[in-house]
Amino acid sequence: GDSVTQMEGPVTLSEEAFLTINCTYTATGYPSLFWYVQYPGEGLQLLLKATKADDKGSNKGFEATYRKETTSFHLEKGSVQVSDSAVYFCALPIRFSGGYNKLIFGAGTRLAVHP
Amino acid sequence: EAGVTQFPSHSVIEKGQTVTLRCDPISGHDNLYWYRRVMGKEIKFLLHFVKESKQDESGMPNNRFLAERTGGTYSTLKVQPAELEDSGVYFCASSPRGTGGNTEAFFGQGTRLTVV
Numbered sequence: 136g137d138s139v140t141q142m143e144g145p146v147t148l149s150e151e152a153f154l155t156i157n158c159t160y161t162a163t164g165y166p167s168l169f170w171y172v173q174y175p176g177e178g179l180q181l182l183l184k185a186t187k188a189d190d191k192g193s194n195k196g197f198e199a200t201y202r203k204e205t206t207s208f209h210l211e212k213g214s215v216q217v218s219d220s221a222v223y224f225c226a227l228p229i230r231f232s233g234g235y236n237k238l239i240f241g242a243g244t245r246l247a248v249h250p
Numbered sequence: 251e252a253g254v255t256q257f258p259s260h261s262v263i264e265k266g267q268t269v270t271l272r273c274d275p276i277s278g279h280d281n282l283y284w285y286r287r288v289m290g291k292e293i294k295f296l297l298h299f300v301k302e303s304k305q306d307e308s309g310m311p312n313n314r315f316l317a318e319r320t321g322g323t324y325s326t327l328k329v330q331p332a333e334l335e336d337s338g339v340y341f342c343a344s345s346p347r348g349t350g351g352n353t354e355a356f357f358g359q360g361t362r363l364t365v366v
Contacts, residue, residue, distance in 0.1 A: 139292075171357075178254065179293075179341060179357035224293060237283065237306065238355065240293040 137162045141225045141241025148215055148248050156210040156244045158199075158225035168192075168201055168208040169226040169238070179224065182210075215248045222246070252276065256342050256358035263365055268330040271361045275324070275344030282325050283345075283355060284317060288338035296340075299325060300347065311336075332365045339363070 142157040160168065170182040170192070183192035185201035185208065192199050199210045208225060222243045228236040255274040263269050275282045284296040296315070297307040301322035310317070314333070319325040329336050339362050343355040 169354075176359070178256075178359035179343075181354045184354070231306070236355075237295045237298060237309075238285070238293075239295070240285075242292040243287070243290070 137166075137227060137229055137239055139225050139227050139239050139241040141244055143242065144222075144244040144246065146244060146246045148246070150217055150248055150250050151214045152248075154210070154212040154215045154219075154246065156223055156225075156246070158208045158210065158241055160206050160208065160225075160227050162206075162227055162229075165203060166230070167228055168199070169228065170197070170199055170208070170210050171224040171226055171240075172221045173224070173243075174221045182223070215246070217248050217250055220246055220248045254342055254344050254356050254358035256340075256361050258361060259359065260362045261364070263332055263363070265334055265365055266331045268328065269332055269363060271327045271329075271340050271342075271363070273325045273327070273342030273358060275342070276356055278346065279344035279356075280322070280347035281345040281355070282319060283343040284325070284327055285341040285343065286338050287341070287360075288335070293341065296327075329363075332363075334365050337363055337365045 138161045167186045169184045171179045172182045183194040185192040188203040190201045197212045222245045224243045225241040227239045230236045282299040287293040295309040298305045299319040316328045339360040341360045343357045345355045
């Protein structure tokens with residue numbers, strides 16, 4: 136079945152360090168791919184998405200490229216800030232007839248950035 | 251525009267008690283979803299409403315869980331009786347009707363349920 140595998144955390148970095156959080160997926164066809172983020176005390180927010188192979192999603196300095204040859208959607212940021220401390224979830228939407236989808240999530244990766 | 255609202259934000263109950271979680275979706279969103287994250291694991295789908303109708307409840311763990319969406323507006327998720335393994339964070343999300351796999355679902359802040 137469809138699944139998402141995400142690197143386990145926690146990831147602890149110093150400010151301005153480079154970040155990579157790995158995500159790979161198993162799915163039928165070529166679905167969209169999402170990264171969600173949960174900041175402390177807040178709900179899940181969509182961080183970025185890619186809708187087809189070779190697309191690059193980007194937002195707030197984060198980027199992820201949809202690579203079908205490696206079935207991956209790794210999240211990267213060149214220089215993290217303390218405010219990036221959060222839990223990051225890779226997600227795969229499974230589309231159903233009737234125009235809705237449900238999300239399959241990875242386990243989440245907690246990122247802690249210290250000054 | 252108000253986002254998805256969930257309450258309570260935290261609930262601590264004893265095993266065997268009943269708890270009801272509430273979700274108010276974004277106004278006008280026909281799709282409403284419940285998800286759960288248990289013990290730091292992945293977030294898992296529980297069920298989906300379109301307006302007041304349950305479209306998919308394949309993720310509901312057992313018959314101790316009952317979800318309703320009266321009038322197609324807010325939704326409740328009742329756990330009765332609660333067991334220790336029900337502890338976790340329960341998320342609600344909503345999205346507009348007729349949208350496909352590329353569309354964002356908007357999430358609430360979650361309800362952290364602890365069963366002791």
